[in-house]
Amino acid sequence: MNPNITDSVVKATIAAIVSESATTEEQIQMLLEIALGWQKKHPTAKDLRNVISLYYRIYEMCGEDYPLLKAKAKVGMGKALQRIPNVSPQLLLQAKAAYDEALPILQQFAVKAEVAEVQMNLGLALQSLVPFNLARIVDSVSAYHQALQVFTWQDYPQEYAILYNNLAIAYLSMPLASAREYFHQGLAVQSLLVALKHIKLSEHPREYAMLQNNLGNAWQYLVTAHPLENNLRAIAAYDEALKVRNRQDTPIEYAHTIANKANALRSLSDNRPQLAIQSRAYYQEAWEIFSQYQHLKQAQLIAKLVQKTVTDITNYHQQ
Known part of the structure; x- marks a missing residue:
């Protein structure tokens, strides 16, 4: 259902929480929980803009007294900004700036998984900015690799699968340069095969299908002397994805x-x-x-x- 997050709903929510007999820190935490809950309810672009305004109010409430909560508000803003469809790169640049501000604070005070999640989102923001010549794909790849130090297949299989999938797409989008191009295409195939060693159809079907679909794409467009074999491998991978x-x-x-x-x-x-x-x-x-x-x-x-x-x-x- 559409959460219908209007400007008046945001203002009423803030007013209700601030009137509670709670400390400022507790009020900020409650508002962060509400904003996060709203983001999970498939909001529209307009809803997301109102969620961002709530995060901005939370950010202001933190002042200099609650740096970790302030960083979390910035991360929430970044995630919401990334989800708003937009043909220009401005919102992505704002999301990147939000993550850049939050990361040093999170690295100092937050748990490793929170830091890794931001690195994953930052990698995606950078990857999305590359076509606008506003970021380098190598920086996106670096952010993904940092996140993978925490998001292992044993503990975080979904994040692990998404990261390797994103890495493969990043490798395939690297600039064309003869031998280097082939190397990057090979890295894309290798990334997906590594992930598929651990992401099983029976345990994580959605992620398995995503990886197999993109493995098919990587095989299909891999430049080698064996196009027939690669196309057959691609079809086999697509058939695996179609099991899900x-x-x-x-x-x-x-x-x-x-x-x-x-x-x-x-x-x-x-x-x-x-x-x-x-x-x-x-x-x-x-x-x-x-x-x-x-x-x-x-x-x-x-x-x-x-x-x-x-x-x-x-x-x-x-x-």
Whole structure:
């Protein structure tokens, strides 16, 4: 349900907590809990902006007396800023600044997991700023590696899986430079394989599917002298992801994976019209799902691929 976090709700919440017969520190902690609870309820962009205003009020209440709580308010702001969809990088820059301010204080006073979570979020903010030429991908990778010192597979399997997934995406996005490019692509594959040694289908299905889907992508676009083998490996990875992802429970994730599988099948379809027909069926289903859920950008992209595959099939029949 939409939490409907309006400006008046924020003001009323602050007024109610401040009127309590509690210490300032207790009031700040209560407000932090409320803000965190709101963030977990799938808020809209407008809701998130009002959550940020609550965090800012908490930040002001801390003054110089409660540095750790002040840092936690900054982290909350950063997380909310990252979740607001925006075509410009301004909110991401604000999120990065919030994490940069909070980290030294958290490293001094907070538990290691809190520090690692901020490093993970900072890595993602930096990664998102790279296309704007406002951050370096190597700094994002460094932040992820710092977080991995705490988020081990034994104690934090979900965070561990997400970090290795993000690392793989970061490696694949590194600048193209012949031999170095191949090295980065290899690192991406290796990152995902390392994570999959520990993230099992039976224990962490969602994370397992995420890793397998991106392993398929990494295999598919790995530049080697063995494209056939790599495409077959990619298809096997997508099939593993599809053991979890389905149209009913995870429609968008499912659509991405079948579209990826369609790409791999189409790459293999030279003189194999049956593979082109399979590819077209997957593209068609992905297009239907993206259209149904208003993911129009993806739907338009897939529509072009459907048409290209139809052309491929027509050409086979004319040969």
